[in-house]
Amino acid sequence: MKRKQNVRTVSNYQSELTEAVHCRTNTTTPVLDVRVHPASKAAPHTGPIPLVCVPAVSMPNAAGLVFYDAEGAAALDDLDALQRSLAAVLSAYPQLAGRLRLTQPGDEGRPYTKRYKRTWMSYGQADDPGMRFTVVDDARSLAEILPSPLEGHSGIYQLEAVYDLSLGPELSKPIDAPGRGDGGDGATAGVKITRFTDGAALCFASSHALFDAGALGTFLHDWTAVHAEIAAGKTPTLPSRPFDTDALDALAAGDLDADAADPALVETEAALDVFRYDSWARDPTGKDNPPAPLDAALVPPAEVDALDAAAGRPRGTPPPWHTASGAKPLTYGLEFSADDVRRIHKTTLAGSDSFVSPQDAFAAHIFRLIARARQHSPETQLDFEVACDDRRRFDPPLPETAPGCFNVCLGFNVRAGDVLAPTGGVVAAQRVRSAIEGVTSERLAAWLHRRAHDLDPTREWIVFPGNTTVCSTNWARSALYDADFGAGRPCYVHNLVHGFGGYLVIARKAVPRGEQGSKWFEPGVFVALWLEEEAMGRLIADPELRG
Structure with a gap:
């Protein structure tokens, strides 16, 4: 793909950025906004998230964004096939279709899991929000989004356009954030595909308490593998990706339920x-x-x-x-x-x-x-x-x-x-x-x-x-x-x-x-x-x- 050379200097960077943000508000057209659920429904589960994940609860969502040139983006045209393969791989990740909440009076569990501001997850329920799957068309080209050279500095690029949060799916805010009742409708994970004139971007995002950067990559790798098997007419082989709080918390030392730390x-x-x-x-x-x-x-x-x-x-x-x-x-x-x-x-x-x-x-x-x-x-x-x-x-x-x-x-x-x-x-x-x-x-x-x-x-x-x-x-x-x-x-x-x-x-x-x-x-x-x-x-x- 031949890329247009959008050159900016340090001095005019801020003014051009302001103009770009103002002008891009009407470049997209909604195509699809649905919820995808696991093809095989998980047994109902409600319980605490692992201790190792608790510090990430208040962090912004983890989000990986991948761009494809025109040739690579052709594989994203069949939206029905993408939803089928996504539903299949979600069977190995049911927590991504569920909810996160703070512990509540009446929750049954060990004392340490019910302390102040501890996070619980539920999935396999009738009211699971599912994973958000959104598609939009964007009138811009990839060249207007991807890193562009900075004049007079070899190997230096300006990146503001590519760090556009609207390229990611709208999800629930962190569970302790003010005004959490937002447009995410409870979804803790989602996919957004933005189709440009000469390529596409796919963003997978999740609550940071569920996924870090490594897990983002593993999930997307698993999804593409399942997608390839379905496209070849095969029954997909699902990965084993257990998210077991009891097993992970067993890695902790000492008495977790004691009144004070050792x-x-x-x-x-x-x-x-x-x-x-x-x-x-x-x-x-x-x-x-x-x-x-x-x-x-x-x-x-x-x-x-x-x-x-x-x-x-x-x-x-x-x-x-x-x-x-x-x-x-x-x-x-x-x-x-x-x-x-x-x-x-x-x-x-x-x-x-x-x-x-x-x-x-x-x-x-x-x-x-x-x-x-x-x-x-x-x-x-x-x-x-x-x-x-x-x-x-x-x-x-x-x-x-x-x-x-x-x-x-x-x-x-x-x-x-x-x-x-x-x-x-x-x-x-x-x-x-x-x-x-x-x-x-x-x-x-x-x-x-x-x-x-x-x-x-x-x-x-x-x-x-x-x-x-x-x-x-x-x-x-x-x-x-x-x-x-x-x-x-x-x-x-x-x-x-x-x-x-x-x-x-x-x-x-x-x-x-x-x-x-x-x-x-x-x-x-x-x-x-x-x-x-x-x-x-x-x-x-x-x-x-x-x-």
């Missing part, structure tokens, strides 16, 4: 490199506290205030409110070749006295670039965070295909001066490696124990979106890249999310047809980065951008 397990859990910003904590000097509206809201809820008082109202580290910024970040894509990644890794290894992986070195390289671009003073403490898939780190290990949310966002502080020094890439890479190797089955079991005893599962924040924070997630190994409905793989893959300044997604360059390469960074890497405007300008001009 102090020894709390100490074990504290060894994990994870930020635990306490939203109930306040700066005793009064200089670094939340603004007035939040100050009144971020307090112990009435339902648990007595328990908090009985425990002596212990408080942790307050969020660094002074780093918060209301400035809207730019969203750019940074392209790196496989040779760039190899060179960055080789340089990092040469300066390190311990093992670091290519992924450690590459994430550290981006961290350092952002620190340079933000021009931090040497004594500034920086928050670096890396999302880590922990499926294989439990005892016993879980399959990589397990549905649910198993991401733990690892975090650690680094002094800016240490990262800005010539050896800063090595320092950051070693800290990334140390954090990952610190995720042991013993600490994860203790982490689950703490989740069972949280007074409020939304109290602690593992990420604070301030101007000293960099948060990285890696989609390069996602099965989304293999989502072939019969006419080719996607030509572009990304997660549909509104990031904050300092948030980045490391992705793999998509190859619709032909060889992709065996390494996660082959044939190349594409980094989606959100960053403050002035810092972004400095970053893309950095002579060390590609190592």
Whole structure:
């Protein structure tokens, strides 16, 4: 597919974005909006979601968006066939057609599953909402949506058009969000197909409590496999994807129903490199506290205030409110070749006295670039965070295909001066490696124990979106890249999310047809980065951008 060259400069980016948002409101025509239910109805089920998924309840929906060129999009024309195969694969994922709710008086279950703000799921019921399946036609071409080159900067792209939340299905809001009674009609998962003039986009989204990025890719891979078998006239072979709360919660250590957490397990859990910003904590000097509206809201809820008082109202580290910024970040894509990644890794290894992986070195390289671009003073403490898939780190290990949310966002502080020094890439890479190797089955079991005893599962924040924070997630190994409905793989893959300044997604360059390469960074890497405007300008001009 030959792509139109939509070139934008940094200076005219914001004005063109405003115009584009205004003009795109009338480009779509509704085609279909239905609910799809499992072909084989599951036995009625009502019960708690696994502890490992509870922290994700308040997060925005997980959403994977794949684009197909005109040839690949032809496989999405038969909407009846897509619905049949979707219904078939939902038989292996009945929770995606069900509901999520907060625990209610009268729920039958163990005490820890009925504590404040615990989430329950139900499916196999007569009133299941089903999975939302939406199709629209869009008068735009793919060239108007996909990343477009930034003038004067080779391998740099502007991405705002592709991060359009209207490309995703409308679903229920997180269960504790204000005004949850929205147009999602209770649906916790959905598919939206947008048919452009020369291609198509397919977005699969789910409540983050049910799916993380890895599970998104597995589901789409399972769907395309079932779709291919049905298209070939075969009876589809359904995958085994159990989502068993009892089995997953059995991985937790200690007594989950006790009145308080085990102090020894709390100490074990504290060894994990994870930020635990306490939203109930306040700066005793009064200089670094939340603004007035939040100050009144971020307090112990009435339902648990007595328990908090009985425990002596212990408080942790307050969020660094002074780093918060209301400035809207730019969203750019940074392209790196496989040779760039190899060179960055080789340089990092040469300066390190311990093992670091290519992924450690590459994430550290981006961290350092952002620190340079933000021009931090040497004594500034920086928050670096890396999302880590922990499926294989439990005892016993879980399959990589397990549905649910198993991401733990690892975090650690680094002094800016240490990262800005010539050896800063090595320092950051070693800290990334140390954090990952610190995720042991013993600490994860203790982490689950703490989740069972949280007074409020939304109290602690593992990420604070301030101007000293960099948060990285890696989609390069996602099965989304293999989502072939019969006419080719996607030509572009990304997660549909509104990031904050300092948030980045490391992705793999998509190859619709032909060889992709065996390494996660082959044939190349594409980094989606959100960053403050002035810092972004400095970053893309950095002579060390590609190592």
